[in-house]
Structures are given as structure tokens and as C-alpha cells.
Amino acid sequence: MEINSIENGLVIDHLRAGSGLRVLEYLDIDTERGSVALIMNVSSNKHGKKDIIKLENIESIDINVLGLIDHNATIIHIRNGKIIHKTKLSLPKKVANVIRCKNPRCITSIENVPHIFHLADNTGKYRCEYCDNFGRINDGK
Amino acid sequence: MDLQGRNLIAPLDLTVEEMEQIFNLAEKIIAKPQDYAEVCKGNLLATLFYEPSTRTRLSFEAAMLRLGGQVIGFSEPGSSSVSKGESIADTIHTIASYADIAVMRHPKEGAALVAARRSGIPIINAGDGGHFHPTQTLTDLLTIRLEKKDFSGITIGLCGDLKFGRTVHSLICAFARYSGVKFVLISPDELRVPEYVLDEISDYEEVRDLSEALPQLDVLYMTRVQRERFFNEDDYIRLKDSYILNAAKMRFAKEDLMVLHPLPRVNEISTDVDDDPRAFYFRQMKNGMYVRMALLMALLGKEIA
Numbered sequence: 432m433e434i435n436s437i438e439n440g441l442v443i444d445h446l447r448a449g450s451g452l453r454v455l456e457y458l459d460i461d462t463e464r465g466s467v468a469l470i471m472n473v474s475s476n477k478h479g480k481k482d483i484i485k486l487e488n489i490e491s492i493d494i495n496v497l498g499l500i501d502h503n504a505t506i507i508h509i510r511n512g513k514i515i516h517k518t519k520l521s522l523p524k525k526v527a528n529v530i531r532c533k534n535p536r537c538i539t540s541i542e543n544v545p546h547i548f549h550l551a552d553n554t555g556k557y558r559c560e561y562c563d564n565f566g567r568i569n570d571g572k
Numbered sequence: 573m574d575l576q577g578r579n580l581i582a583p584l585d586l587t588v589e590e591m592e593q594i595f596n597l598a599e600k601i602i603a604k605p606q607d608y609a610e611v612c613k614g615n616l617l618a619t620l621f622y623e624p625s626t627r628t629r630l631s632f633e634a635a636m637l638r639l640g641g642q643v644i645g646f647s648e649p650g651s652s653s654v655s656k657g658e659s660i661a662d663t664i665h666t667i668a669s670y671a672d673i674a675v676m677r678h679p680k681e682g683a684a685l686v687a688a689r690r691s692g693i694p695i696i697n698a699g700d701g702g703h704f705h706p707t708q709t710l711t712d713l714l715t716i717r718l719e720k721k722d723f724s725g726i727t728i729g730l731c732g733d734l735k736f737g738r739t740v741h742s743l744i745c746a747f748a749r750y751s752g753v754k755f756v757l758i759s760p761d762e763l764r765v766p767e768y769v770l771d772e773i774s775d776y777e778e779v780r781d782l783s784e785a786l787p788q789l790d791v792l793y794m795t796r797v798q799r800e801r802f803f804n805e806d807d808y809i810r811l812k813d814s815y816i817l818n819a820a821k822m823r824f825a826k827e828d829l830m831v832l833h834p835l836p837r838v839n840e841i842s843t844d845v846d847d848d849p850r851a852f853y854f855r856q857m858k859n860g861m862y863v864r865m866a867l868l869m870a871l872l873g874k875e876i877a
Contacts, residue, residue, distance in 0.1 A: 536680060536701045537681050538681060538683045539682070540680065542686055544686055559682070560682070560685070561681060562703055564681075564766075565768065
């Protein structure tokens with residue numbers, strides 16, 4: 432399958448296969464600003480299969496949100512058909528209301544406070560600020 | 573000691589040096605309590621106990637009264653607006669406008685942190701669910717220090733409910749910062765130390781058998797299997813009698829073993845151990861008042877040279 436390359440914009444490469452739709456949903460991109468292409472299950476030497484998102488004429492996205500969903504992805508910045516920069520993503524150190532604490536003994540189960548988690552290691556394990564129990568991004572809201 | 577205005581929510585909120593300063597002050601108070609009888613005159617302590625307590629609440633109240641201060645508060649949420657559904661944030665807002673310092677116990681983990689974020693006065697965590705109980709740790713460490721003088725090379729066994737035991741979690745986190753301390757964690761599989769606490773220590777072993785572990789221990793920290801932490805009564809009944817320390821078992825322990833327990837006990841330490849000179853749990857209880865006097869003084873900026 433072939434998709435035309437873009438002249439100006441961003442390519443989000445190395446997305447985990449199957450995660451592209453979720454990424455698009457979270458990024459909440461204004462499609463009136465430019466064209467969006469989602470390519471799923473592309474062959475990849477590194478990962479076997481991957482998803483790719485191409486954003487024509489869109490030059491900024493919320494990197495924190497993308498780091499949360501798939502910190503292994505790469506953002507490629509393209510201008511006049513040439514790669515001008517690559518951004519490697521990383522997991523955010525602190526997230527609020529992204530992971531919900533599942534500990535029924537945690538104060539977040541009864542008090543109206545934000546669910547705050549801090550990054551505990553480089554595998555995406557997060558620690559609840561209040562009760563210290565662990566959670567992961569994919570534990571969802 | 574620059575602790576004035578600070579909170580004590582988690583065991584690592586105090587540095588090793590700050591803990592040592594509190595122990596030093598506590599030892600001075602033990603030696604000459606009359607010198608401190610009016611240090612906190614004019615200060616008001618609020619005790620907010622959303623969960624039952626005997627020793628912690630009374631030792632805090634006794635500590636403040638012995639320092640010349642006064643005490644307000646509630647010992648059960650049913651006697652306050654909490655029973656009408658008032659949030660912790662609103663309750664602490666109210667208390668902070670009356671008192672100079674507050675002590676809080678709550679069944680939910682992280683409750684004291686929420687209170688500290690909304691309070692303009694120092695908040696002391698007197699137990700938040702199965703999470704932390706940092707002032708019990710000060711009590712435990714002062715008791716060990718008074719007897720052993722030095723923490724280096726101590727092997728401490730913690731036995732019983734290590735999963736929900738907030739005193740255990742706090743003690744491990746704080747004690748692990750001293751070099752040469754080894755932990756022997758004695759519990760059934762279902763009540764093992766949580767991962768977030770194990771992350772704090774390196775020199776430890778997890779075992780199931782108290783009798784086998786006993787001969788190598790310098791300190792044995794017994795805990796109660798807490799009915800109130802279980803959602804399932806059957807699990808509690810199955811696990812409640814996992815470990816019982818009695819005089820017969822004590823025969824295999826070192827002559828200078830210290831047996832500690834945060835109390836209350838149910839049956840995990842048989843009463844035939846009470847008269848053994850190695851039983852330190854009643855002395856430990858009294859030290860709790862002195863170390864809390866030192867802590868109140870420190871957080872209120874009442875240091876005496």
C-alpha cells in the first residue's frame with residue numbers, strides 16, 4: 432500500500448499497531464487545518480507491524496498526550512518535503528486525571544480530588560500521589 | 573531544628589538528621605519533663621480521629637497537655653459534621669482557623685495529604701488506612717535507640733499483617749535509610765509487604781515461618797491482623813491466627829531480643845510473654861508520648877536550646 436508523502440506537516444511514526452485510532456481521538460486534531468491520514472498495520476523492520484499518522488499542514492500537536500499513549504512513537508517534522516527534525520517522546524513525569532486509582536482504600540475513592548500519578552519507572556508504571564499504589568496509563572479512566 | 577510549620581504525612585518527610593534531632597529532644601524530655609511543662613502554653617492542638625484510637629490519640633493529647641497547651645477535636649466522625657458528609661478539605665479549613673496544629677487519623681489512604689494541602693497549619697498523619705503511620709515509627713525507632721544505642725547491624729523481623737500494616741510500611745521506609753539494617757519479613761502470602769514499600773529496601777528476605785526466623789533477630793515487630801482492613805470476613809478469619817508469639821517460642825530467641833508491637837494486640841502475643849524482659853511493647857507505648865511531645869514542639873517552632 433502506498434501513501435503519498437507530505438510537503439509540510441508532521442508524521443507520527445512507530446505507533447504501536449492498532450493504537451492509531453486512539454491516538455487520533457486523544458490528539459483531537461482540527462481537520463479543517465489540514466489533511467489527516469491514518470495508516471494501520473504497516474510492516475516495520477523494528478516492530479513487525481506499526482501504525483503511522485500523517486498530518487499535512489499541521490505543525491503542532493500535544494506531545495504530552497502522545498507521550499502518554501505511546502511513548503515509543505517518533506514525531507517527524509517535515510518542511511518543503513524534507514525532514515527537518517525528529518522528536519523522540521517520553522513518558523510524562525506526572526499526570527492528572529489520566530489514570531484512576533483502583534485502590535478502594537485510597538482517599539480519591541471518596542474525596543473530590545484529582546487523581547495524580549507520578550512516573551515510577553521507564554516501563555510506564557505510575558505511583559498514586561495519595562496512596563502509593565501503582566497504576567498504568569492503559570488502566571484508563 | 574527547622575521544622576516549624578512543616579507537615580508530617582509520610583515516613584520520609586523527615587530526613588535522618590531531623591529524626592535524630594527529634595529523638596535527642598525526646599530523650600531530654602524523658603530526662604527532665606518538668607522543664608517542658610509550659611513550652612506550648614497558649615497553643616491549641618486539634619485531634620481529628622475518623623477512626624478509633626486509644627494510644628495515638630491519648631498520647632498526642634497527653635503530649636500537648638504536658639507541654640502546657642490545650643486540645644480540641646473529635647474521637648469519632650459521628651460527633652462532627654463529617655457525619656453530614658462534609659469533605660476533608662472543608663473540615664480542615666474550619667479546624668485550621670481555630671487550632672495551631674492538627675493530628676488526623678482517617679481510614680482512607682492519602683487523607684492526611686489531602687488535609688495538608690488545604691491547611692494553613694501543620695498536619696500530622698496519625699494513620700491513613702493501611703498506608704502510613706509516621707509518628708508510630710518515631711516511637712518505634714526511639715524505643716530501639718534507647719535500648720540498642722546504635723541501629724547499625726540490626727536485624728529486624730516484622731511479622732503478621734505486612735500488607736495493611738501502616739506501622740510496618742512506615743517503619744520499613746524510615747529504617748531502611750540507616751546502613752546495616754536487615755529486614756526479615758514474616759507473613760502469609762496474602763499479607764506480604766506491598767510493592768511500593770519493597771521498592772524502598774534492598775537487604776531483606778521474605779519468609780513464612782516465625783519460629784525459623786526468630787533466632788537471628790535483634791528486634792521482632794509483631795502486628796495484629798486487622799479485621800477492619802478486610803472487605804471479606806472469611807479472609808480475615810482464615811488469616812487472623814497466622815502467627816502467635818508465646819513463651820515457648822521465646823526460648824529460641826536471642827537474650828537481647830526486643831519484642832515490639834504498635835498495639836492493640838489481640839492474640840498474636842500471648843500474655844505469658846508480657847513479663848519477659850525482652851517484651852518492650854509497654855515501654856514503647858510510653859515513649860510514644862515523649863516523642864510526640866518533641867514532634868509537637870518542633871513543628872510549632874518551640875525548640876529549646
